[in-house]
Amino acid sequence: MNTHTAIRLVSLLSIWMLAAQGQIFQPLLAPANFLGQITSNTVILQQPYCVFTQTCPGCEIWLVAALSSGTGNFNALVNISSPISLSLSPYPTAFLPSSAQFFLTRVGPLANFPCNTAPTFPYFTVGADGICTGINCNGVLPVGSIVSFRYLLIDPNNNTLVNMTNWGGPFNLTTLLSYQTINDGLSARSGAMVVITTLLCVAVALLLLVFFIMLCVSCCGKKDGKTVTVMSSIRMPRYDTHNLKERVHPYDNQAYESDAKNYSTSQTLPKSPVRK
Amino acid sequence: MGAVTCLMVAVVGLNALAAGAGLALSAVAIWVAVDGYKLYPISGVSGKDDIFAGAWIAIFTGFAFFLTCIFGIFAALKRSRALMLVYLIIMFIIFLFESASAITSATNRDYLVGNSNLVKKQMLQYYADSSTQGQQITTTWNNVMTQVQCCGADGPKDWIQYNSTYRQLFGAASLWPLACCRRQSSNFEVANVISCKAGEMTSMFTQGCFQYIESVLSRYTWAVSWYGFSVLMLVFFTLVIAMIYYTQLP
Numbered sequence: 001m002n003t004h005t006a007i008r009l010v011s012l013l014s015i016w017m018l019a020a021q022g023q024i025f026q027p028l029l030a031p032a033n034f035l036g037q038i039t040s041n042t043v044i045l046q047q048p049y050c051v052f053t054q055t056c057p058g059c060e061i062w063l064v065a066a067l068s069s070g071t072g073n074f075n076a077l078v079n080i081s082s083p084i085s086l087s088l089s090p091y092p093t094a095f096l097p098s099s100a101q102f103f104l105t106r107v108g109p110l111a112n113f114p115c116n117t118a119p120t121f122p123y124f125t126v127g128a129d130g131i132c133t134g135i136n137c138n139g140v141l142p143v144g145s146i147v148s149f150r151y152l153l154i155d156p157n158n159n160t161l162v163n164m165t166n167w168g169g170p171f172n173l174t175t176l177l178s179y180q181t182i183n184d185g186l187s188a189r190s191g192a193m194v195v196i197t198t199l200l201c202v203a204v205a206l207l208l209l210v211f212f213i214m215l216c217v218s219c220c221g222k223k224d225g226k227t228v229t230v231m232s233s234i235r236m237p238r239y240d241t242h243n244l245k246e247r248v249h250p251y252d253n254q255a256y257e258s259d260a261k262n263y264s265t266s267q268t269l270p271k272s273p274v275r276k
Numbered sequence: 277m278g279a280v281t282c283l284m285v286a287v288v289g290l291n292a293l294a295a296g297a298g299l300a301l302s303a304v305a306i307w308v309a310v311d312g313y314k315l316y317p318i319s320g321v322s323g324k325d326d327i328f329a330g331a332w333i334a335i336f337t338g339f340a341f342f343l344t345c346i347f348g349i350f351a352a353l354k355r356s357r358a359l360m361l362v363y364l365i366i367m368f369i370i371f372l373f374e375s376a377s378a379i380t381s382a383t384n385r386d387y388l389v390g391n392s393n394l395v396k397k398q399m400l401q402y403y404a405d406s407s408t409q410g411q412q413i414t415t416t417w418n419n420v421m422t423q424v425q426c427c428g429a430d431g432p433k434d435w436i437q438y439n440s441t442y443r444q445l446f447g448a449a450s451l452w453p454l455a456c457c458r459r460q461s462s463n464f465e466v467a468n469v470i471s472c473k474a475g476e477m478t479s480m481f482t483q484g485c486f487q488y489i490e491s492v493l494s495r496y497t498w499a500v501s502w503y504g505f506s507v508l509m510l511v512f513f514t515l516v517i518a519m520i521y522y523t524q525l526p
Contacts, residue, residue, distance in 0.1 A: 035475030035482070036451045039436045044474055121470055130448030140448070179400035179438045187390035192498075193382040196505050200375040203512050207368060214519040218357075 027149040027168030040176040041140040042127035050115035062152040070101030090135040144175040283521040287352040290514040291345040298341025305334035317412035330381030337374040378504035385497040392486040396429035400440035426485035427456035
Protein backbone atom coordinates (compact mmCIF):
# COMPACT_ATOMS: atom_id res chain seq x y z
CA MET A 1 0.00 0.00 0.00
CA ASN A 2 2.74 2.41 0.87
CA THR A 3 4.66 1.78 -2.32
CA HIS A 4 1.48 2.12 -4.35
CA THR A 5 0.63 5.50 -2.94
CA ALA A 6 4.23 6.59 -3.18
CA ILE A 7 4.38 5.68 -6.88
CA ARG A 8 1.08 7.45 -7.49
CA LEU A 9 2.29 10.59 -5.78
CA VAL A 10 5.55 10.63 -7.74
CA SER A 11 3.79 10.14 -11.07
CA LEU A 12 1.27 12.88 -10.29
CA LEU A 13 4.08 15.20 -9.32
CA SER A 14 6.00 14.54 -12.51
CA ILE A 15 2.92 15.06 -14.66
CA TRP A 16 2.16 18.32 -12.84
CA MET A 17 5.72 19.52 -13.36
CA LEU A 18 5.69 18.66 -17.04
CA ALA A 19 2.23 20.15 -17.56
CA ALA A 20 3.28 23.33 -15.84
CA GLN A 21 5.95 23.87 -18.42
CA GLY A 22 3.44 23.36 -21.37
CA GLN A 23 6.14 21.57 -23.33
CA ILE A 24 4.36 18.24 -24.02
CA PHE A 25 1.89 19.91 -26.35
CA GLN A 26 2.41 21.45 -29.74
CA PRO A 27 -0.10 22.76 -32.29
CA LEU A 28 -1.91 19.79 -33.85
CA LEU A 29 -3.70 19.56 -37.15
CA ALA A 30 -7.43 18.93 -37.34
CA PRO A 31 -8.14 15.23 -37.87
CA ALA A 32 -7.98 13.65 -41.29
CA ASN A 33 -11.73 13.61 -41.81
CA PHE A 34 -11.55 17.35 -42.42
CA LEU A 35 -11.17 17.78 -46.15
CA GLY A 36 -9.87 21.30 -45.71
CA GLN A 37 -7.21 20.23 -43.21
CA ILE A 38 -4.35 21.46 -45.39
CA THR A 39 -4.97 23.52 -48.50
CA SER A 40 -2.58 25.54 -50.59
CA ASN A 41 -2.65 28.55 -48.29
CA THR A 42 -4.63 27.67 -45.15
CA VAL A 43 -4.32 25.13 -42.36
CA ILE A 44 -6.88 24.01 -39.81
CA LEU A 45 -5.38 23.56 -36.33
CA GLN A 46 -6.85 22.33 -33.08
CA GLN A 47 -7.57 25.18 -30.70
CA PRO A 48 -5.26 25.40 -27.68
CA TYR A 49 -7.57 23.88 -25.07
CA CYS A 50 -5.69 22.75 -21.98
CA VAL A 51 -2.32 23.66 -23.44
CA PHE A 52 -1.19 26.24 -20.92
CA THR A 53 -2.31 25.18 -17.46
CA GLN A 54 -0.65 27.87 -15.36
CA THR A 55 -2.78 30.61 -13.90
CA CYS A 56 -2.15 33.86 -15.68
CA PRO A 57 -4.97 36.37 -15.29
CA GLY A 58 -5.60 38.37 -18.41
CA CYS A 59 -3.10 36.42 -20.48
CA GLU A 60 -3.72 35.76 -24.16
CA ILE A 61 -2.76 32.89 -26.43
CA TRP A 62 -1.07 33.90 -29.67
CA LEU A 63 0.06 31.85 -32.64
CA VAL A 64 3.26 32.27 -34.62
CA ALA A 65 3.24 30.88 -38.16
CA ALA A 66 6.69 30.57 -39.69
CA LEU A 67 8.34 29.18 -42.77
CA SER A 68 11.30 26.88 -42.26
CA SER A 69 13.75 29.80 -42.21
CA GLY A 70 11.40 31.82 -40.03
CA THR A 71 11.56 29.34 -37.14
CA GLY A 72 15.20 30.10 -36.58
CA ASN A 73 14.56 33.85 -36.82
CA PHE A 74 11.80 33.63 -34.25
CA ASN A 75 13.80 31.46 -31.85
CA ALA A 76 16.62 33.97 -31.90
CA LEU A 77 14.34 36.91 -31.22
CA VAL A 78 12.34 35.71 -28.18
CA ASN A 79 12.91 34.02 -24.84
CA ILE A 80 10.55 32.85 -22.13
CA SER A 81 9.89 35.47 -19.44
CA SER A 82 11.29 38.26 -21.56
CA PRO A 83 9.46 41.11 -23.25
CA ILE A 84 8.13 40.50 -26.74
CA SER A 85 7.03 43.02 -29.32
CA LEU A 86 3.82 42.00 -31.04
CA SER A 87 4.69 43.93 -34.17
CA LEU A 88 7.93 42.03 -34.64
CA SER A 89 7.06 40.99 -38.17
CA PRO A 90 3.88 42.59 -39.51
CA TYR A 91 1.80 40.30 -41.70
CA PRO A 92 1.77 42.40 -44.93
CA THR A 93 5.58 42.30 -45.19
CA ALA A 94 6.22 39.09 -43.32
CA PHE A 95 7.04 36.86 -46.26
CA LEU A 96 9.06 39.20 -48.43
CA PRO A 97 12.51 37.80 -49.28
CA SER A 98 14.25 40.20 -46.89
CA SER A 99 11.78 39.77 -44.02
CA ALA A 100 11.67 37.51 -41.02
CA GLN A 101 9.41 34.86 -42.65
CA PHE A 102 6.96 34.60 -39.74
CA PHE A 103 3.99 36.48 -38.34
CA LEU A 104 2.04 36.60 -35.10
CA THR A 105 -1.70 36.44 -34.73
CA ARG A 106 -4.00 36.41 -31.75
CA VAL A 107 -5.94 33.23 -30.99
CA GLY A 108 -7.88 34.31 -27.89
CA PRO A 109 -7.74 34.91 -24.12
CA LEU A 110 -6.44 32.08 -21.93
CA ALA A 111 -9.74 32.00 -20.07
CA ASN A 112 -11.49 30.84 -23.27
CA PHE A 113 -9.56 27.61 -23.36
CA PRO A 114 -9.96 25.90 -19.98
CA CYS A 115 -9.07 22.30 -19.35
CA ASN A 116 -12.28 20.64 -18.32
CA THR A 117 -14.56 21.52 -21.24
CA ALA A 118 -15.66 19.50 -24.25
CA PRO A 119 -16.05 22.08 -26.97
CA THR A 120 -18.19 21.33 -29.98
CA PHE A 121 -15.91 22.72 -32.63
CA PRO A 122 -12.38 23.07 -31.24
CA TYR A 123 -10.71 24.02 -34.51
CA PHE A 124 -9.70 27.23 -36.12
CA THR A 125 -8.31 28.11 -39.53
CA VAL A 126 -4.96 29.79 -39.97
CA GLY A 127 -5.46 32.12 -42.90
CA ALA A 128 -9.13 32.78 -42.28
CA ASP A 129 -8.80 36.51 -42.92
CA GLY A 130 -7.61 36.07 -46.46
CA ILE A 131 -5.21 38.64 -47.81
CA CYS A 132 -5.39 41.25 -45.06
CA THR A 133 -3.41 44.32 -44.12
CA GLY A 134 -3.37 44.37 -40.30
CA ILE A 135 -0.14 43.89 -38.44
CA ASN A 136 -1.38 40.82 -36.60
CA CYS A 137 -4.20 39.69 -38.85
CA ASN A 138 -4.83 36.01 -39.55
CA GLY A 139 -3.72 36.17 -43.15
CA VAL A 140 -3.18 33.42 -45.70
CA LEU A 141 0.14 31.62 -45.87
CA PRO A 142 2.34 31.59 -48.96
CA VAL A 143 1.01 29.10 -51.50
CA GLY A 144 2.65 25.73 -51.36
CA SER A 145 5.13 26.58 -48.62
CA ILE A 146 6.29 24.53 -45.63
CA VAL A 147 5.03 26.06 -42.38
CA SER A 148 5.43 25.40 -38.68
CA PHE A 149 3.37 26.75 -35.78
CA ARG A 150 3.84 27.56 -32.16
CA TYR A 151 1.42 28.70 -29.46
CA LEU A 152 2.57 31.56 -27.26
CA LEU A 153 1.21 32.64 -23.85
CA ILE A 154 1.59 36.40 -23.62
CA ASP A 155 0.80 38.74 -20.75
CA PRO A 156 -0.56 41.88 -22.41
CA ASN A 157 -0.03 44.11 -19.36
CA ASN A 158 3.72 44.12 -19.73
CA ASN A 159 4.04 42.32 -23.11
CA THR A 160 6.10 39.48 -21.73
CA LEU A 161 6.23 36.00 -23.14
CA VAL A 162 5.06 33.77 -20.31
CA ASN A 163 5.25 30.42 -22.05
CA MET A 164 5.34 28.78 -25.45
CA THR A 165 4.84 25.31 -26.90
CA ASN A 166 7.13 23.37 -29.19
CA TRP A 167 7.12 23.89 -32.90
CA GLY A 168 4.23 21.96 -34.51
CA GLY A 169 4.87 20.75 -38.05
CA PRO A 170 6.43 21.27 -40.50
CA PHE A 171 3.33 20.97 -42.63
CA ASN A 172 3.58 20.92 -46.41
CA LEU A 173 0.94 23.08 -48.01
CA THR A 174 -0.43 21.65 -51.26
CA THR A 175 0.44 23.32 -54.54
CA LEU A 176 -2.34 25.00 -56.45
CA LEU A 177 -2.85 23.84 -60.03
CA SER A 178 -4.34 26.09 -62.64
CA TYR A 179 -7.53 24.82 -64.22
CA GLN A 180 -6.00 25.61 -67.60
CA THR A 181 -3.78 22.57 -67.13
CA ILE A 182 -6.74 20.22 -67.32
CA ASN A 183 -6.79 18.54 -70.72
CA ASP A 184 -10.41 18.53 -71.86
CA GLY A 185 -9.90 17.03 -75.29
CA LEU A 186 -11.45 13.81 -76.53
CA SER A 187 -10.48 10.98 -74.24
CA ALA A 188 -11.64 7.92 -76.12
CA ARG A 189 -14.44 6.89 -78.42
CA SER A 190 -17.06 4.69 -76.84
CA GLY A 191 -17.95 1.34 -78.34
CA ALA A 192 -21.55 2.36 -78.86
CA MET A 193 -20.54 5.21 -81.14
CA VAL A 194 -18.37 2.95 -83.28
CA VAL A 195 -21.13 0.34 -83.63
CA ILE A 196 -23.81 2.87 -84.54
CA THR A 197 -21.63 4.67 -87.06
CA THR A 198 -20.40 1.59 -88.88
CA LEU A 199 -23.73 -0.20 -89.00
CA LEU A 200 -25.56 2.88 -90.24
CA CYS A 201 -22.99 3.58 -92.93
CA VAL A 202 -23.18 -0.03 -94.10
CA ALA A 203 -27.00 0.18 -94.11
CA VAL A 204 -26.99 3.36 -96.21
CA ALA A 205 -24.56 1.81 -98.68
CA LEU A 206 -26.62 -1.36 -98.93
CA LEU A 207 -29.81 0.62 -99.48
CA LEU A 208 -28.21 2.60 -102.29
CA LEU A 209 -26.94 -0.58 -103.88
CA VAL A 210 -30.29 -2.35 -103.70
CA PHE A 211 -32.00 0.79 -104.99
CA PHE A 212 -29.83 0.91 -108.09
CA ILE A 213 -30.21 -2.83 -108.68
CA MET A 214 -33.97 -2.38 -108.43
CA LEU A 215 -33.94 0.45 -110.95
CA CYS A 216 -31.83 -1.56 -113.36
CA VAL A 217 -34.03 -4.64 -113.03
CA SER A 218 -37.27 -2.74 -113.50
CA CYS A 219 -36.23 -0.40 -116.32
CA CYS A 220 -33.87 -2.48 -118.43
CA GLY A 221 -35.12 -5.95 -117.64
CA LYS A 222 -38.66 -5.69 -118.97
CA LYS A 223 -37.67 -5.60 -122.67
CA ASP A 224 -36.43 -9.18 -122.81
CA GLY A 225 -38.75 -10.36 -120.16
CA LYS A 226 -40.83 -13.44 -119.93
CA THR A 227 -43.31 -12.43 -122.68
CA VAL A 228 -44.84 -15.08 -124.82
CA THR A 229 -43.45 -15.26 -128.32
CA VAL A 230 -45.52 -18.01 -129.73
CA MET A 231 -46.60 -17.18 -133.23
CA SER A 232 -49.62 -19.01 -134.43
CA SER A 233 -52.90 -18.35 -136.00
CA ILE A 234 -55.28 -16.43 -133.90
CA ARG A 235 -58.93 -16.52 -134.22
CA MET A 236 -60.41 -13.11 -134.29
CA PRO A 237 -64.00 -13.43 -133.39
CA ARG A 238 -66.05 -11.91 -136.15
CA TYR A 239 -69.69 -11.41 -135.80
CA ASP A 240 -70.55 -10.03 -139.22
CA THR A 241 -73.75 -11.08 -140.72
CA HIS A 242 -73.97 -12.01 -144.37
CA ASN A 243 -75.66 -8.84 -145.49
CA LEU A 244 -72.75 -6.61 -144.59
CA LYS A 245 -70.36 -5.42 -147.20
CA GLU A 246 -67.01 -7.12 -147.06
CA ARG A 247 -65.10 -3.96 -146.37
CA VAL A 248 -66.48 -3.11 -142.98
CA HIS A 249 -66.43 -5.22 -139.95
CA PRO A 250 -68.38 -3.33 -137.37
CA TYR A 251 -68.71 -6.30 -135.06
CA ASP A 252 -65.08 -7.17 -134.63
CA ASN A 253 -64.13 -7.55 -130.99
CA GLN A 254 -61.76 -4.62 -130.52
CA ALA A 255 -60.27 -6.14 -127.39
CA TYR A 256 -58.25 -8.56 -129.43
CA GLU A 257 -56.68 -6.00 -131.73
CA SER A 258 -53.62 -5.42 -129.54
CA ASP A 259 -53.13 -9.16 -129.24
CA ALA A 260 -53.19 -9.45 -132.97
CA LYS A 261 -50.10 -7.29 -133.20
CA ASN A 262 -48.28 -9.28 -130.52
CA TYR A 263 -49.17 -12.81 -131.23
CA SER A 264 -49.46 -13.08 -134.97
CA THR A 265 -47.62 -12.23 -138.13
CA SER A 266 -49.10 -11.13 -141.43
CA GLN A 267 -48.98 -14.64 -142.73
CA THR A 268 -51.17 -16.05 -140.05
CA LEU A 269 -53.74 -13.32 -140.25
CA PRO A 270 -56.50 -13.81 -142.74
CA LYS A 271 -55.51 -11.84 -145.82
CA SER A 272 -58.81 -11.33 -147.39
CA PRO A 273 -61.98 -10.81 -145.56
CA VAL A 274 -63.89 -12.47 -148.32
CA ARG A 275 -64.77 -16.06 -148.02
CA LYS A 276 -66.96 -17.34 -150.68
CA MET B 277 -50.89 -12.71 -108.20
CA GLY B 278 -50.67 -14.38 -104.83
CA ALA B 279 -47.04 -13.44 -104.36
CA VAL B 280 -47.65 -9.80 -105.18
CA THR B 281 -50.59 -9.64 -102.79
CA CYS B 282 -48.45 -11.20 -100.09
CA LEU B 283 -45.75 -8.65 -100.71
CA MET B 284 -48.30 -5.84 -100.62
CA VAL B 285 -49.60 -6.99 -97.25
CA ALA B 286 -46.02 -7.15 -95.97
CA VAL B 287 -45.27 -3.66 -97.24
CA VAL B 288 -48.45 -2.22 -95.73
CA GLY B 289 -47.84 -3.91 -92.38
CA LEU B 290 -44.20 -2.86 -92.13
CA ASN B 291 -45.07 0.69 -93.13
CA ALA B 292 -47.70 0.84 -90.39
CA LEU B 293 -45.07 -0.33 -87.87
CA ALA B 294 -42.53 2.17 -89.16
CA ALA B 295 -45.07 4.99 -88.99
CA GLY B 296 -45.71 4.22 -85.32
CA ALA B 297 -41.99 3.92 -84.60
CA GLY B 298 -41.29 7.22 -86.35
CA LEU B 299 -43.94 8.99 -84.29
CA ALA B 300 -42.46 7.52 -81.12
CA LEU B 301 -39.00 8.68 -82.19
CA SER B 302 -40.37 12.16 -82.64
CA ALA B 303 -41.89 12.09 -79.15
CA VAL B 304 -38.69 10.81 -77.50
CA ALA B 305 -36.66 13.46 -79.30
CA ILE B 306 -39.05 16.14 -78.03
CA TRP B 307 -38.39 14.85 -74.49
CA VAL B 308 -34.64 15.21 -75.04
CA ALA B 309 -34.94 18.67 -76.55
CA VAL B 310 -37.07 19.88 -73.63
CA ASP B 311 -34.21 18.90 -71.26
CA GLY B 312 -36.19 18.14 -68.14
CA TYR B 313 -32.98 17.66 -66.13
CA LYS B 314 -31.87 21.20 -67.05
CA LEU B 315 -28.32 20.28 -67.93
CA TYR B 316 -28.20 22.05 -71.29
CA PRO B 317 -25.80 24.84 -70.15
CA ILE B 318 -23.07 22.28 -69.51
CA SER B 319 -23.07 21.34 -73.19
CA GLY B 320 -24.12 24.74 -74.49
CA VAL B 321 -21.36 26.78 -72.84
CA SER B 322 -18.70 24.41 -74.10
CA GLY B 323 -20.07 24.66 -77.61
CA LYS B 324 -20.57 20.91 -77.83
CA ASP B 325 -24.36 20.68 -77.87
CA ASP B 326 -24.80 18.26 -80.77
CA ILE B 327 -26.69 15.83 -78.59
CA PHE B 328 -29.51 18.34 -78.63
CA ALA B 329 -28.96 19.15 -82.31
CA GLY B 330 -29.40 15.45 -83.05
CA ALA B 331 -32.59 15.50 -80.99
CA TRP B 332 -33.97 18.40 -83.03
CA ILE B 333 -33.21 16.59 -86.28
CA ALA B 334 -34.86 13.45 -84.91
CA ILE B 335 -38.05 15.36 -84.11
CA PHE B 336 -38.45 16.28 -87.76
CA THR B 337 -37.27 13.01 -89.27
CA GLY B 338 -39.46 10.99 -86.91
CA PHE B 339 -42.52 12.94 -87.96
CA ALA B 340 -41.45 12.73 -91.61
CA PHE B 341 -41.15 8.95 -91.28
CA PHE B 342 -44.70 8.90 -89.92
CA LEU B 343 -46.13 10.89 -92.83
CA THR B 344 -44.14 9.13 -95.55
CA CYS B 345 -45.01 5.67 -94.26
CA ILE B 346 -48.70 6.54 -94.39
CA PHE B 347 -48.12 7.69 -97.96
CA GLY B 348 -46.33 4.38 -98.55
CA ILE B 349 -49.35 2.43 -97.34
CA PHE B 350 -51.46 4.38 -99.80
CA ALA B 351 -48.98 3.79 -102.65
CA ALA B 352 -48.79 0.07 -101.95
CA LEU B 353 -52.56 -0.32 -101.90
CA LYS B 354 -52.80 1.56 -105.17
CA ARG B 355 -50.24 -0.83 -106.74
CA SER B 356 -48.73 2.15 -108.51
CA ARG B 357 -45.12 2.05 -109.64
CA ALA B 358 -44.73 5.79 -109.83
CA LEU B 359 -46.02 6.35 -106.31
CA MET B 360 -43.84 3.57 -104.94
CA LEU B 361 -40.78 5.14 -106.55
CA VAL B 362 -41.59 8.52 -105.02
CA TYR B 363 -42.07 6.83 -101.67
CA LEU B 364 -38.73 5.03 -101.90
CA ILE B 365 -36.80 8.19 -102.80
CA ILE B 366 -38.34 10.23 -99.99
CA MET B 367 -37.73 7.46 -97.46
CA PHE B 368 -34.11 7.21 -98.52
CA ILE B 369 -33.56 10.95 -97.98
CA ILE B 370 -35.16 10.81 -94.54
CA PHE B 371 -33.03 7.74 -93.77
CA LEU B 372 -29.90 9.76 -94.49
CA PHE B 373 -30.93 12.60 -92.18
CA GLU B 374 -31.93 10.30 -89.35
CA SER B 375 -28.68 8.35 -89.52
CA ALA B 376 -26.83 11.68 -89.39
CA SER B 377 -28.76 12.52 -86.21
CA ALA B 378 -27.97 9.20 -84.55
CA ILE B 379 -24.27 9.33 -85.42
CA THR B 380 -23.94 12.96 -84.32
CA SER B 381 -25.49 12.39 -80.91
CA ALA B 382 -23.41 9.31 -80.16
CA THR B 383 -20.17 10.96 -81.27
CA ASN B 384 -20.72 14.21 -79.40
CA ARG B 385 -21.48 12.42 -76.14
CA ASP B 386 -17.91 11.11 -76.06
CA TYR B 387 -16.52 14.64 -76.24
CA LEU B 388 -18.67 15.84 -73.38
CA VAL B 389 -18.70 13.03 -70.84
CA GLY B 390 -16.01 10.58 -71.93
CA ASN B 391 -14.17 11.58 -68.74
CA SER B 392 -14.69 14.26 -66.11
CA ASN B 393 -12.07 16.70 -67.41
CA LEU B 394 -14.28 18.92 -69.54
CA VAL B 395 -17.03 19.21 -66.94
CA LYS B 396 -14.49 19.91 -64.18
CA LYS B 397 -12.60 22.54 -66.15
CA GLN B 398 -15.84 24.26 -67.12
CA MET B 399 -17.00 24.29 -63.51
CA LEU B 400 -13.72 25.76 -62.25
CA GLN B 401 -13.70 28.38 -64.96
CA TYR B 402 -17.31 29.51 -64.96
CA TYR B 403 -18.77 28.87 -61.49
CA ALA B 404 -19.31 32.22 -59.74
CA ASP B 405 -18.25 34.08 -62.90
CA SER B 406 -20.44 37.07 -63.64
CA SER B 407 -20.68 36.57 -67.40
CA THR B 408 -23.83 35.10 -68.98
CA GLN B 409 -22.20 31.70 -69.31
CA GLY B 410 -20.99 31.98 -65.74
CA GLN B 411 -24.50 32.65 -64.46
CA GLN B 412 -25.90 29.69 -66.37
CA ILE B 413 -23.19 27.35 -65.14
CA THR B 414 -23.54 28.61 -61.57
CA THR B 415 -27.30 28.04 -61.55
CA THR B 416 -26.95 24.61 -63.11
CA TRP B 417 -24.27 23.47 -60.66
CA ASN B 418 -26.13 24.84 -57.64
CA ASN B 419 -29.22 22.90 -58.70
CA VAL B 420 -27.26 19.72 -59.28
CA MET B 421 -25.29 19.94 -56.03
CA THR B 422 -28.32 20.54 -53.85
CA GLN B 423 -30.66 18.06 -55.54
CA VAL B 424 -28.25 15.21 -56.13
CA GLN B 425 -26.29 15.89 -52.89
CA CYS B 426 -22.86 16.03 -54.44
CA CYS B 427 -19.96 18.50 -54.56
CA GLY B 428 -17.57 19.30 -57.37
CA ALA B 429 -16.93 17.16 -60.42
CA ASP B 430 -14.91 14.32 -58.89
CA GLY B 431 -15.34 15.47 -55.26
CA PRO B 432 -14.83 18.50 -53.01
CA LYS B 433 -11.06 18.22 -53.50
CA ASP B 434 -11.52 19.80 -56.93
CA TRP B 435 -12.14 23.12 -55.22
CA ILE B 436 -8.87 23.03 -53.27
CA GLN B 437 -6.61 21.34 -55.78
CA TYR B 438 -7.23 23.80 -58.57
CA ASN B 439 -7.33 27.54 -58.84
CA SER B 440 -10.81 28.63 -59.88
CA THR B 441 -12.91 31.73 -60.42
CA TYR B 442 -14.84 30.88 -57.27
CA ARG B 443 -11.66 30.59 -55.24
CA GLN B 444 -10.41 33.94 -56.39
CA LEU B 445 -13.70 35.64 -55.58
CA PHE B 446 -14.92 33.82 -52.48
CA GLY B 447 -12.14 31.44 -51.49
CA ALA B 448 -11.31 33.31 -48.31
CA ALA B 449 -14.88 33.01 -47.01
CA SER B 450 -15.38 29.34 -47.77
CA LEU B 451 -13.28 26.70 -49.45
CA TRP B 452 -16.26 25.41 -51.46
CA PRO B 453 -19.70 26.72 -52.33
CA LEU B 454 -22.33 26.40 -49.64
CA ALA B 455 -24.35 24.27 -52.03
CA CYS B 456 -21.96 21.48 -51.02
CA CYS B 457 -23.19 21.58 -47.41
CA ARG B 458 -25.76 19.22 -45.95
CA ARG B 459 -29.03 20.89 -45.17
CA GLN B 460 -31.66 20.31 -42.53
CA SER B 461 -34.71 18.49 -43.77
CA SER B 462 -37.05 20.77 -41.88
CA ASN B 463 -36.25 24.20 -43.24
CA PHE B 464 -33.54 23.52 -45.84
CA GLU B 465 -30.98 25.71 -44.09
CA VAL B 466 -27.38 24.61 -43.88
CA ALA B 467 -27.04 22.20 -40.97
CA ASN B 468 -23.61 23.29 -39.75
CA VAL B 469 -21.92 26.12 -41.61
CA ILE B 470 -18.68 26.11 -39.64
CA SER B 471 -18.11 22.37 -39.98
CA CYS B 472 -18.97 22.51 -43.66
CA LYS B 473 -16.53 25.34 -44.36
CA ALA B 474 -13.78 23.43 -42.58
CA GLY B 475 -14.63 20.34 -44.61
CA GLU B 476 -15.84 17.92 -41.96
CA MET B 477 -17.04 14.98 -43.98
CA THR B 478 -20.27 14.43 -42.07
CA SER B 479 -21.58 17.94 -42.67
CA MET B 480 -21.02 18.17 -46.42
CA PHE B 481 -21.47 16.11 -49.54
CA THR B 482 -18.32 14.21 -50.44
CA GLN B 483 -19.23 12.45 -53.67
CA GLY B 484 -18.67 14.02 -57.06
CA CYS B 485 -21.41 15.17 -59.41
CA PHE B 486 -19.84 13.88 -62.60
CA GLN B 487 -21.48 10.47 -62.37
CA TYR B 488 -24.94 12.02 -62.30
CA ILE B 489 -24.20 14.44 -65.14
CA GLU B 490 -22.74 11.63 -67.23
CA SER B 491 -25.75 9.38 -66.63
CA VAL B 492 -28.25 12.08 -67.65
CA LEU B 493 -26.40 13.07 -70.81
CA SER B 494 -25.95 9.41 -71.70
CA ARG B 495 -29.65 8.85 -71.19
CA TYR B 496 -30.39 11.66 -73.68
CA THR B 497 -27.86 10.27 -76.13
CA TRP B 498 -29.11 6.71 -76.02
CA ALA B 499 -32.68 7.97 -76.47
CA VAL B 500 -31.76 9.73 -79.70
CA SER B 501 -29.04 7.50 -81.13
CA TRP B 502 -29.88 3.95 -80.03
CA TYR B 503 -33.63 4.34 -80.52
CA GLY B 504 -33.01 6.15 -83.80
CA PHE B 505 -30.72 3.32 -84.82
CA SER B 506 -33.38 0.70 -84.09
CA VAL B 507 -36.01 2.67 -86.03
CA LEU B 508 -33.56 2.88 -88.93
CA MET B 509 -33.02 -0.87 -88.92
CA LEU B 510 -36.79 -1.40 -89.09
CA VAL B 511 -37.03 1.13 -91.93
CA PHE B 512 -34.13 -0.54 -93.74
CA PHE B 513 -35.97 -3.86 -93.66
CA THR B 514 -39.17 -2.14 -94.80
CA LEU B 515 -37.44 -0.43 -97.71
CA VAL B 516 -35.85 -3.66 -98.93
CA ILE B 517 -39.26 -5.37 -98.95
CA ALA B 518 -40.78 -2.33 -100.67
CA MET B 519 -38.11 -2.43 -103.36
CA ILE B 520 -38.83 -6.11 -104.01
CA TYR B 521 -42.54 -5.22 -104.21
CA TYR B 522 -41.72 -2.45 -106.67
CA THR B 523 -39.97 -4.88 -109.00
CA GLN B 524 -42.99 -7.18 -108.97
CA LEU B 525 -45.47 -4.48 -109.90
CA PRO B 526 -46.59 -4.37 -113.52
